[in-house]
Amino acid sequence: MLNLKKRMAASKKPAKPPVVGLRHPVQYVLSFLANRFAVAREDGFVLAHFGLVTKADVLIDRFTVVITDNTLKTLKENLVKYSDEVGLPKKEIPKWLPPARKAEESISLLSYLPVVDFLHLCHGNDVDPVDAEICFWSYSQAYASDLSRVGKDQTLMPWGIALMRCEIDLQRAFLAELYPV
Amino acid sequence: MNLASIKVNALLSSAMFTAGTEVVTSEINVVPSVIAQSNLPSISLEKFGFSFSTSGTAVEAVASQRWSTEKAQRFKDLSRIEALGVLTVKELAELETLTRLRRSAMYPRTADEILWHRGQNSVTNGLVQAIQQYVKFHATNHS
Numbered sequence: 001m002l003n004l005k006k007r008m009a010a011s012k013k014p015a016k017p018p019v020v021g022l023r024h025p026v027q028y029v030l031s032f033l034a035n036r037f038a039v040a041r042e043d044g045f046v047l048a049h050f051g052l053v054t055k056a057d058v059l060i061d062r063f064t065v066v067i068t069d070n071t072l073k074t075l076k077e078n079l080v081k082y083s084d085e086v087g088l089p090k091k092e093i094p095k096w097l098p099p100a101r102k103a104e105e106s107i108s109l110l111s112y113l114p115v116v117d118f119l120h121l122c123h124g125n126d127v128d129p130v131d132a133e134i135c136f137w138s139y140s141q142a143y144a145s146d147l148s149r150v151g152k153d154q155t156l157m158p159w160g161i162a163l164m165r166c167e168i169d170l171q172r173a174f175l176a177e178l179y180p181v
Numbered sequence: 182m183n184l185a186s187i188k189v190n191a192l193l194s195s196a197m198f199t200a201g202t203e204v205v206t207s208e209i210n211v212v213p214s215v216i217a218q219s220n221l222p223s224i225s226l227e228k229f230g231f232s233f234s235t236s237g238t239a240v241e242a243v244a245s246q247r248w249s250t251e252k253a254q255r256f257k258d259l260s261r262i263e264a265l266g267v268l269t270v271k272e273l274a275e276l277e278t279l280t281r282l283r284r285s286a287m288y289p290r291t292a293d294e295i296l297w298h299r300g301q302n303s304v305t306n307g308l309v310q311a312i313q314q315y316v317k318f319h320a321t322n323h324s
Contacts, residue, residue: 080292082220085285087277088299122219179292181300 018148022118025137025160029114032061034166036096039177044069046178047113049098050164062098063162065116065136067178075119076179082121083175086168093173114138114161121175123168130168136161248286256283 034050045068052061116136123132137158147154259276262268268276284290290298 076292078220080295081285081289082218084290084295085218085281087281120220176299179296181296181303 018152018154020144020147021153021155022120022137022139023155023157024120024135025158028135028160028163030063030161031163032063032165034061034063034164034170036094037170037174037177038096038098039174046072048116048174048178049096050166051096051098053096059099063164064098064113065161066113067116067119071117072178079119079121079175080179083172083179086123086172086175088176089169089172091169093170116161117141118158121171123171132166132168132171134164134166134171134174136164248282252279252282255279
């Protein structure tokens, strides 16, 4: 009787969804340093702007990615738990409003708005200043789905859209902004 | 043959070796800084809120730095020192990091719970500040 109950309970247990591992991309389209960011919420997606601003307040580099609401939703557990482990920013990152793009930027890589499917984050040891990194990855959901049908332990290598280096507090603030309370 | 090698002795490990050409000389050795934490990359294909002809994608979670017996012992030691009131700034930062790690390892919370607690802390801090301003206002008016 007890075994029967156990079997019934086991049969009710929802099947674990197939998991596809992501391998780190061999290379990235862009790499850059950022000390400013801004998150703009649109209908169904978020624009994440990053900039590198000098002491003289001159913008010398910038980059923007698109993250859909669905991606944010599916990454929520992952990113909020990571955010909880790294904590909230200890110092404030200056507010930044990304300037409108100039005409000459429209033909450069800077104007391209890649869609991000996965954010891989890490940071170094607690030795001041702590460096952090956000890697922006993109992958074909059709391919991921196909792989899941092949069997267990499948991995795919996403497209390395951009590798961004920043201070830990920018990473902390960015995550808090992505998932506000 | 010249060999370009990258040594990785951090948490995100594995050594990479690239064979260089005969012409290009010198060995390249990079010892990256130790990575303390990262989120783990894996996707679980289940819920899909929007329509694709194939089945959906959802990204599953988890963070990486592991709670260990050494860290647990260090946490106890630092907590004891803190109770005696003699922690340095560096030790305080370490205790804070260990407290966060311990909480996520021993008492994992969902994203919604984490955000709810953040909201609660924010509201409580606002309340404490308001009370402090209130007390200061009355103290200065009556003095």
